[in-house]
Amino acid sequence: MSAEQTARGRILHGWGVTSPTSASIIGLDQLDSVATELKGDAPRGVIARGYGRSYGDPAQNAGGTVVDATAASGLVSVDLETGTVVARSGTSIDQLIRWLVPLGWFVPVTPGTRSVSVGGAIAADIHGKNHHRSGSWCRHVRSFRMMLADGSVLDVDRESNPDLFWATCGGLGLTGVILDATIHMKPIETSWLNVDTDRVSNLDELMSLMASSDRDYEYSVAWIDLVASGARMGRGILDRGRFATIEELGHRQRNRALEFHDHEVATLPPMPSGLVNPLTVRAFNEAWYRKTPKQRHGHLATISQFFHPLDLVRDWNRIYGPRGCIQWQCVVPMDSGDVIETVVRKLSSTHLSSFLAVLKLMGPGDGAYLSFPQEGWTLALDVPVGAGIHSVFDELDEAVVEAGGRLYLAKDARMRPELMPLMYPRLEEWREIRRGVDPEGRFQSDMSRRLGLS
Numbered sequence: 001m002s003a004e005q006t007a008r009g010r011i012l013h014g015w016g017v018t019s020p021t022s023a024s025i026i027g028l029d030q031l032d033s034v035a036t037e038l039k040g041d042a043p044r045g046v047i048a049r050g051y052g053r054s055y056g057d058p059a060q061n062a063g064g065t066v067v068d069a070t071a072a073s074g075l076v077s078v079d080l081e082t083g084t085v086v087a088r089s090g091t092s093i094d095q096l097i098r099w100l101v102p103l104g105w106f107v108p109v110t111p112g113t114r115s116v117s118v119g120g121a122i123a124a125d126i127h128g129k130n131h132h133r134s135g136s137w138c139r140h141v142r143s144f145r146m147m148l149a150d151g152s153v154l155d156v157d158r159e160s161n162p163d164l165f166w167a168t169c170g171g172l173g174l175t176g177v178i179l180d181a182t183i184h185m186k187p188i189e190t191s192w193l194n195v196d197t198d199r200v201s202n203l204d205e206l207m208s209l210m211a212s213s214d215r216d217y218e219y220s221v222a223w224i225d226l227v228a229s230g231a232r233m234g235r236g237i238l239d240r241g242r243f244a245t246i247e248e249l250g251h252r253q254r255n256r257a258l259e260f261h262d263h264e265v266a267t268l269p270p271m272p273s274g275l276v277n278p279l280t281v282r283a284f285n286e287a288w289y290r291k292t293p294k295q296r297h298g299h300l301a302t303i304s305q306f307f308h309p310l311d312l313v314r315d316w317n318r319i320y321g322p323r324g325c326i327q328w329q330c331v332v333p334m335d336s337g338d339v340i341e342t343v344v345r346k347l348s349s350t351h352l353s354s355f356l357a358v359l360k361l362m363g364p365g366d367g368a369y370l371s372f373p374q375e376g377w378t379l380a381l382d383v384p385v386g387a388g389i390h391s392v393f394d395e396l397d398e399a400v401v402e403a404g405g406r407l408y409l410a411k412d413a414r415m416r417p418e419l420m421p422l423m424y425p426r427l428e429e430w431r432e433i434r435r436g437v438d439p440e441g442r443f444q445s446d447m448s449r450r451l452g453l454s
């Protein structure tokens with residue numbers, strides 16, 4: 001848990017480090033204490049927290065209680081015939097990969113970091129580079145056990161309790177504390193990815209290539225240079241791939257076909273503000289773009305290289321300095337690609353600097369009331385906190401809403417609450433289910449209060 005101890009509890013923040021607040025902590029290994037706290041009447045309530053990889057404030061609770069789910073990790077059972085695992089909610093995707101890849105099973109969906117818990121994956125209904133093929137995390141979850149607001153424990157599965165199941169998927173911990181979950185893993189023959197990489201010279205070309213070929217690949221993601229302007233605006237690098245077969249490996253790799261390779265190389269020390277600025281970002285983006293050959297098809301990459309390059313440097317968010325960063329991620333329908341162009345144009349023409357901008361195509365969403373994915377384009381970008389940032393994003397939020405899109409709550413730290421029902425039209429249905437299981441609003445977070453979710 002990324003936190004600092006104080007006399008009244010611990011200071012917690014999200015990955016963007018934008019709005020730290022203090023809360024009392026109870027480990028999820030002390031279930032009786034969690035139940036007692038829920039049955040009490042402390043006004044600021046309780047929220048669960050995984051590894052704090054949400055960028056904003058959904059896993060913190062100023063003046064209230066935070067349940068540290070990472071205190072309860074590990075596998076309850078594994079069926080290696082079917083790839084079905086029951087994992088405690090504090091188990092990380094990193095642990096699942098390390099334990100199960102050597103046995104021929106991979107997580108069905110992985111985000112851009114492995115430091116995400118099973119509980120956090122359900123509560124944000126996370127997506128990966130395969131959303132167009134495999135949907136989001138909760139499509140692969142059969143059931144979970146959760147502690148409700150009255151301290152009781154309930155088995156929730158998609159058939160017998162669909163309302164609570166789908167209100168909890170993407171429900172940001174506000175329906176209960178997930179204790180463990182039954183997840184279907186994905187079979188793999190090797191731990192290597194067979195990757196096609198293309199360097200593409202502008203946004204139009206990039207989006208056309210993605211629209212025409214993504215469906216041929218299991219995984220796809222594009223990095224965009226948000227500094228390039230003019231004819232090069234939106235230039236990028238498109239990586240698409242699938243797990244390699246054993247025949248596709250060289251002799252040496254075949255001997256360790258299912259080995260997991262971890263490449264963490266460094267830990268960043270605390271940094272001053274201002275390191276990420278237009279000058280450094282321009283230099284980084286130019287070098288990153290140029291280092292990639294125009295076309296490189298059929299090369300092999302490890303799981304870490306392909307899915308989690310950011311995990312190479314621990315605490316890399318320190319690069320933004322003490323003021324932190326805002327991550328902004330939108331999704332807009334397929335036929336609203338012009339909104340993506342508007343965003344890229346806006347960013348490339350302002351002083352806001354982003355070296356991390358990622359474009360993906362999503363497939364249809366699932367049945368979760370507050371789940372982020374919907375069919376269309378999703379663009380995610382990190383920007384250091386600085387002057388002018390809020391007015392730029394407020395303007396872009398409007399463009400997203402007008403197109404029928406939404407922002408990803410697991411990344412949000414700043415959006416205006418009045419946009420919630422416009423972005424999430426099933427919010428009222430979700431509130432009703434939540435009121436049914438938590439009539440007194442015991443589950444609360446800084447985000448739920450900021451956005452008026454309950």
Ligand SMILES: Cc1cc2nc3c(=O)[nH]c(=O)nc-3n(C[C@H](O)[C@H](O)[C@H](O)COP(=O)(O)OP(=O)(O)OC[C@H]3O[C@@H](n4cnc5c(N)ncnc54)[C@H](O)[C@@H]3O)c2cc1C
Nearest residue numbers: 050051052053054111112117119120123126127172173178
């Ligand atoms: C570098 C980076 C890359 C990322 N890439 C992606 C990506 O590609 N796709 C994507 O979808 N997301 C991505 N994310 C976001 C991340 O996957 C989600 O924010 C995820 O929810 C974080 O999991 P966590 O364990 O850190 O949960 P936390 O951030 O601690 O909590 C997130 C939410 O889950 C709830 N929660 C946590 N545990 C439980 C529990 N046991 N019971 C009930 N509720 C619980 C919390 O209350 C909170 O609302 C990325 C984040 C980072 C930092």
